Amino acid sequence: MTSTTLIDRDRPASTSPEVIFRAENICVAYEDIPVLENITLDIYKHQITGFIGPSGCGKSTLLRCFNRLNELVRGAKTTGTVSLYDRDINSFHPVEVRRRIGMVFQRPNPFPKSVYDNIAVGLRVNGYRGDIDERVETALRQVGLWNEVKQNLKKNAWDLSGGQQQRLCIARAIALQPEAILMDEPCASLDPISSARIDELLCEMKQHYTIIIVTHNLKQAARITDRIAFFNVEAWESDDRLETLSSLTHKNVPLGYRVGRLIEYAPTVEIFTRPQHQVTLDYLSPGTHQHSSSHSRDRQY
Amino acid sequence: MTYQNEGAETTGSTSSFEVNMSTRYKIDTVFKYATWAAVVVAIVVLVVLLVDVAVDGLPRLSWQFLSSMPSRKPEEAGLLSALVGTVWVMILVALICFPIGVGAGIFLEEFSKDTWFSRAIEININNLAGVPSIIYGLLGLQVFVRWLEPVTGGRSILTGAATLALLVLPIVIVATRESLRAVPDSLRQAGFALGATRWQVVREHVFPLALPGILTGTILALSRAIGETAPLITIGALTFISFLPPLDNPIEGVQSPFTVLPIQVYNWVSRPQAEFHTNAAAGIIVLMVVLLAMNATAVILRNKFQKQA
Known part of the structure; x- marks a missing residue:
């Protein structure tokens, strides 16, 4: 790993948003079954971008395209390009991409090691030569875990509570000082207090990191994100759609087959106050089947 | 009903x-x-x-029995050479089959792509686990005794260990793969997401968790190897050995002729005199004690690693 990637994160956020990721015509299929069709969007630096939409619309799949983690899934095939600062991420070694772009998963997945080692192992595998103790402490302080665990850094991370584990996973990611952090429903398995604490943390982190977060919690999305991308599962209606996927799958996917699409991508305020599409409005309208996917699926716009 | x-x-x-x-x-x-x-x-x-x-x-068990060489007179006979032969062979089998078996298991589970070739290998390994041991004896006779004689020294400890290692290799590979598969995928993803290479993920996160299971599989494999007689008779392990392999020169040691406990027991049982049958019973007890001691060592090792993980 080159040390040039360890750039100083402490400079102030620039006022005009700079594009960090550019996804173009992303299509993904698992085992010849397409799940995501023609996604094109830009992710801006030092912003929190939220991906929302019903289950199965491919939000998490898209998220995993940004650090090339989909490649490790058996039977996954991706077309289109994702660029990091205008460079195709496929031209990097996958290890470098993942080292520069951190990820936090839906279920807390700390390693079955001590709290200290959970953070130190990431530094060690990447050949960090600085003071590991100091970096561990900084990361734990940033996620507000330091005071809770400083007495016993040797404690096995699996003995922490769920909220603590998830904050440890975030600390583990930010200890590497990534350029962006991908979060796949980081609060899905947490109680409201832990969840609120993580929201606070994300808002603080925004000054230094670019964050992409998948969430089903619309309140969370409204509270912390700067921009929102709304995805939906839709059926194919005509044959021309199939052509875009011909490179992706050998199977003859029938008309009416459901695939994830990007419906709307706009600043959070725009999405919540003036959505351009009826499906978005249906999904966001409070009280009426907020979390039900079937509701918005069945409408046509 | x-x-x-x-x-x-x-x-x-x-x-x-x-x-x-x-x-x-x-x-x-x-x-x-x-x-x-x-x-x-x-x-x-x-x-x-x-x-x-x-x-x-x-x-019949006594210090004399444990410390004497085989003899024509049943009351003077002992199984020192067989005991020492078994220990030599088992150590060598462990040294050969653990790295190769675990390495192959890790490759097949963590590194190989899911192609028809890897699937064919997988099926063949599972089949190999069911091949009768006498077939391995014939293989060992041709490959290790005849072709590789300059290396193995013919009908030697090394030949016997290599043959038994081949015999139990599929068991170790299958056990390794099973325990690697039991490690949750979320840990691999966490490792990869932190920018670790495949090897680093395996070494840091996957292998330590799978090690207790791998050791259990290896114990089972070695327990099978210690009782095998047929392949060793096929490769020509002797039944009457009245000397020990030289300890001061390991290369010469592993190239010397040998016998093992099951062969010694088999030899005694096939004699007409009843006294030799008593010797055989005592030999079986010794064999079981060695087996239990080996398993106990492995269990202790396993528990130690389990605590660390």
């Missing part, structure tokens, strides 16, 4: 569920005793065997 008759009686009830708890409890009880009987049969057979061997062999 009575419960079938009882079931028929309640079919006339208006409810669409047949509650009929007593029948279900009865089936439960019947099944419990059936499984219990299976355990009893297995245990009783084992106990009878052990008691029979102990009655015959225990009086």
